[in-house]
Amino acid sequence: MAERSTAAVDVADTSGEEPPTAKAGKATDDGAKAEKVSGGENDAAGTAEGRAEAIEAQPPELHSGHKLARRYRLEECVTRLDGFSSWRAVDEKLRRAVGVHILPAEHPRARPVLSAARSSALLGDPRFVQVLDAVEENDLVYVVHEWLPDATELTTVLANGPLEPHDAYQLVSQVSQAMAAAHREGLSHLRITPGSVLRTESGQYRIRGLAVMAALRGITCEHPQRTDTEAIGALLYAALTQRWPYENDAHGLTGLPKGVGLIAPDQVRAGVHRGLSELAMRALINDGATASRQEPPCTTPEELAAAVAAMPRIRPPETAFATPPPYQRTGYQQGSHRQASAHSGPSVRQTQSVATPPPPLQSRTGRALKWSVSALLIAALGLGSWQLADTLLKRENDQDKTQNSQPQQGSKKKPAKPLSIAGATEFSPLGEAFSEDKASAAADGDPSTAWVTKRFKGWPNFGNLPNRKDGSGIVIDLGSAKDVAGVQVSMYRPGQTAEVLAAAPSASNPTSLSDFSQRLSKSSKAGDKLTVKPDKPVKTRYLLIHITELPSDGEADWFRGGISDVKVTG
Numbered sequence: 001m002a003e004r005s006t007a008a009v010d011v012a013d014t015s016g017e018e019p020p021t022a023k024a025g026k027a028t029d030d031g032a033k034a035e036k037v038s039g040g041e042n043d044a045a046g047t048a049e050g051r052a053e054a055i056e057a058q059p060p061e062l063h064s065g066h067k068l069a070r071r072y073r074l075e076e077c078v079t080r081l082d083g084f085s086s087w088r089a090v091d092e093k094l095r096r097a098v099g100v101h102i103l104p105a106e107h108p109r110a111r112p113v114l115s116a117a118r119s120s121a122l123l124g125d126p127r128f129v130q131v132l133d134a135v136e137e138n139d140l141v142y143v144v145h146e147w148l149p150d151a152t153e154l155t156t157v158l159a160n161g162p163l164e165p166h167d168a169y170q171l172v173s174q175v176s177q178a179m180a181a182a183h184r185e186g187l188s189h190l191r192i193t194p195g196s197v198l199r200t201e202s203g204q205y206r207i208r209g210l211a212v213m214a215a216l217r218g219i220t221c222e223h224p225q226r227t228d229t230e231a232i233g234a235l236l237y238a239a240l241t242q243r244w245p246y247e248n249d250a251h252g253l254t255g256l257p258k259g260v261g262l263i264a265p266d267q268v269r270a271g272v273h274r275g276l277s278e279l280a281m282r283a284l285i286n287d288g289a290t291a292s293r294q295e296p297p298c299t300t301p302e303e304l305a306a307a308v309a310a311m312p313r314i315r316p317p318e319t320a321f322a323t324p325p326p327y328q329r330t331g332y333q334q335g336s337h338r339q340a341s342a343h344s345g346p347s348v349r350q351t352q353s354v355a356t357p358p359p360p361l362q363s364r365t366g367r368a369l370k371w372s373v374s375a376l377l378i379a380a381l382g383l384g385s386w387q388l389a390d391t392l393l394k395r396e397n398d399q400d401k402t403q404n405s406q407p408q409q410g411s412k413k414k415p416a417k418p419l420s421i422a423g424a425t426e427f428s429p430l431g432e433a434f435s436e437d438k439a440s441a442a443a444d445g446d447p448s449t450a451w452v453t454k455r456f457k458g459w460p461n462f463g464n465l466p467n468r469k470d471g472s473g474i475v476i477d478l479g480s481a482k483d484v485a486g487v488q489v490s491m492y493r494p495g496q497t498a499e500v501l502a503a504a505p506s507a508s509n510p511t512s513l514s515d516f517s518q519r520l521s522k523s524s525k526a527g528d529k530l531t532v533k534p535d536k537p538v539k540t541r542y543l544l545i546h547i548t549e550l551p552s553d554g555e556a557d558w559f560r561g562g563i564s565d566v567k568v569t570g
Contacts, residue, residue, distance in 0.1 A: 062087075062102065068142055069135065072100060083107050084216060088147065097147040098132060101216060102140060109218050110141040116211035117143040122554050123185055127178035129198070129208035133556055143212060151198035151206060154235065155251050158194060158242055165273040168239040169314040171197075172232060172279065174205045176308060179228050179301035182210055188224035190214040192231035194238060194251045225300040232304060233283025240265040240272045245284060275311050282307065416486060416569040422479035424566070426451065427544055429470050429512050442474045442545075442563040450492045452562035453550065460549045460559045470513045471548040473498070474563050481505040483537035486569040487520065487545075489530040492562030495551030499523040500532045502540035516544045523548060543568065 062085065066074045072089045079086040084103040091098045103110045117134035124130070133144040154171075157163070163171065175197060179189065189196070191213040198206045214220075221227050237245040244253040245262060256263065262284060266277040282298045298304040424443040426433045433439075434453050441449035451474060453462075462468035478484075487500050501516035510516060518540060521532040530545075545566060550559040 067092075068100065068102075068140070069137060072098065072142075072144060074100065082217075084109075084113075089144075091144075097149060099145045099147045101143040101145075101212070103142070103216075105136055105139045105141050107141070109215060110136075112215040112218075113143060113212060114141050116215035118555060119187060120211045123182060123187060123210070124554070125178060125181055127174060127204075127206060128182070128210045129206055131212065135556060145208070145212075148198060148200065148206065151200045154194040154197040154199060154205075154239075157199055158238055159252055162242040162269065163239040164317060165276060166314045166316045167203075168236060168273070168276055169308070169311075170203065171205055171239055172236045172276070173305070173308045175207060175232050175235065176229075176301045176305040178205075178207055179232065180305045183225055183228070183301055187211050188214070188221070189228050189231070190219050190221050190224060191217065192228055192235065194235065194253075197235065229283050229298055229301055229304055232301065233280050233298075236276065236280040237265055237284065240276055240280065241268045243268055245280075273314065276314075279304075279307060279311070419478055419482055419484070419568045419570045421476055421566070421568065423477040424451075425475045425477070427471075427473040427475050427546065431465070431468055434472065439474060443476060443566050445565065445567075447490050447565045450562050450564040452492055453547075453560055455553055455558050455560045456550065457559075458557050460551070462550065471546055473544055473546045474566065475510070476543040476545070476566055476568065478541050478543070478568065481539055481541045483539050483570050484520075484543065484568060485533070485537045487530075487532040487543060488567045488569075489526070489532075489545050489563060490565040491526055491528055491530060492564050493551050493553075493560070494527045495525060496547055496561045497523060497525050497549035498530055498545060498547045500530070501544040501546055502538050503542040503544070505539045505541065507540075507542055510542050510544075513546070516542070516546075525549075537570065 062074060062077075064074055064076060068074070068089075071091060071093050073092055074087045074089050076088045077085055078088055078099075084101060084107065087100045087102065089098050089100045090096070101113070103113060114134055114136060117131045120128070121131040121134065129148065130146045131143060132146065133142075135142055135144075162168075175192070179192070182188065187210055189207065189210050191209060192207070196207060196209050196213065198208060200206065234245050237243070238251075238253055242253060244250045244255045247255045247258045249255045256268075262281075264277050264281055266272040266274060278295055279298075282295050283304050285297055298307055421443045424439045426436045426439040428434065435451060438449075438451045442451040453472060456462055462471065484502065489498070489500070491498070499522060500520040502518040502520055503510045503516050504518070507515055518538055520534050520538060520543075521530075523546075543566075545563055547561055547563075550561040552558070553560040
């Protein structure tokens with residue numbers, strides 16, 4: 001059995017008492033009643049009726065080694081709670097570790113969990129632990145998500161002490177910006193705790209359980225933005241003080257003294273950054289009241305992110321280098337060896353005089369030798385200078401001949417200029433068009449508009465349909481035959497397999513794939529952009545951006561593609 005990773009997605013609230021990685025077969029108490037959450041939250045797991053329904057919908061007996069969809073092999077049960085379980089598993093197809101939440105299909109929360117997982121997967125923000133798959137199969141509903149073995153829970157990080165001001169600043173900045181982006185897409189978390197935030201080895205923070213964690217626990221809320229903002233404020237408070245900002249102990253942290261109320265972090269612990277302390281209070285006191293220092297409260301993650309951005313940037317601490325020990329001179333360097341030899345030898349050696357160097361050559365022969373050497377050096381310098389000048393002159397003459405031999409017309413290369421596009425039509429040689437009325441959006445110069453295909457299930461090559469075997473795409477009409485030096489295509493979604501073809505200069509209204517006989521690029525998988533520059537200009541009137549394979553649409557077994565914009569240069 002492999003060692004448990006702290007990056008497992010855990011949906012049980014430990015409240016500082018029992019570790020979330022409960023053994024299989026043992027239910028852990030989520031402690032929802034003991035935790036304060038603002039905003040009118042309703043936790044279905046806390047009611048007797050909801051818990052009874054969840055217990056009745058027990059999942060089938062699962063064990064290590066069980067496979068889902070003949071692909072995901074369960075390895076270790078991380079959490080078992082209220083009729084669902086969370087596992088560490090292995091994706092045998094891609095050979096990587098993943099996490100899996102499993103519920104019976106008749107579980108009262110199965111449908112909300114499935115919907116929340118699919119909505120979270122569409123966000124695609126790398127600051128969240130990504131949902132990889134959400135499936136209903138064989139009376140089971142399971143959600144597959146990323147597993148980050150190199151990440152550490154914030155609970156574990158805070159167990160070692162409060163964070164440095166720069167680390168706390170990065171925490172609140174990254175988490176608030178991520179949640180602001182999620183709320184703009186209509187998604188909320190409602191369960192942001194130190195156990196749902198991970199820190200990677202590179203210092204980045206990842207949030208797990210977006211929308212899914214609340215759905216698994218049956219949590220609803222009247223003011224989700226305020227609830228998530230207060231939760232981020234609680235994270236910042238804990239990061240600055242290593243204390244939980246409520247009276248109850250939770251997440252391995254000691255709560256505040258009872259009866260004292262909420263006090264600022266810089267009054268709980270000495271040395272806390274003043275600006276971050278005020279920011280934590282503005283996020284925690286966000287029900288419309290004014291904080292003690294007359295700063296307006298932050299009621300949404302976007303307001304909190306703006307308040308963080310308005311703060312003076314907190315720089316990371318300078319690296320402290322250890323002072324090297326003082327240099328110790330050896331006995332030999334201090335002269336002990338010489339002193340020892342002096343003691344052992346006769347005293348005459350200490351007063352021995354240094355030999356006088358011989359006088360310079362002052363005789364007639366010496367003067368003649370000096371003049372001879374000087375003459376030879378002058379002759380050598382003159383010869384070297386003459387040879388260097390001769391070499392430089394020859395090189396200049398060769399360059400002049402080369403420049404004169406080149407034609408004047410080839411000295412200047414014409415710069416590429418954009419070519420106007422007369423029209424764009426959808427390429428559908430064997431079947432009905434997807435959206436012919438949107439074809440012009442691919443050549444209107446606005447990347448925000450696009451021509452998009454239909455959604456195909458099960459096959460990326462247009463559903464493997466006979467009437468789609470030649471693929472699809474956009475035909476660009478330049479109005480007349482022109483020299484094409486380059487084509488740049490903005491793809492609607494990365495991962496499409498595409499190529500660029502051109503019709504003969506004399507072609508008129510080409511409609512079949514065989515009409516485009518000139519190949520400008522090979523068929524390959526493109527990213528956000530497809531850039532084509534042929535070795536020499538190609539004369540044509542009609543260009544075909546030919547798509548043969550579609551990327552995933554963000555939902556399992558569904559595929560879709562399209563083209564946002566096309567630019568042609570001559």
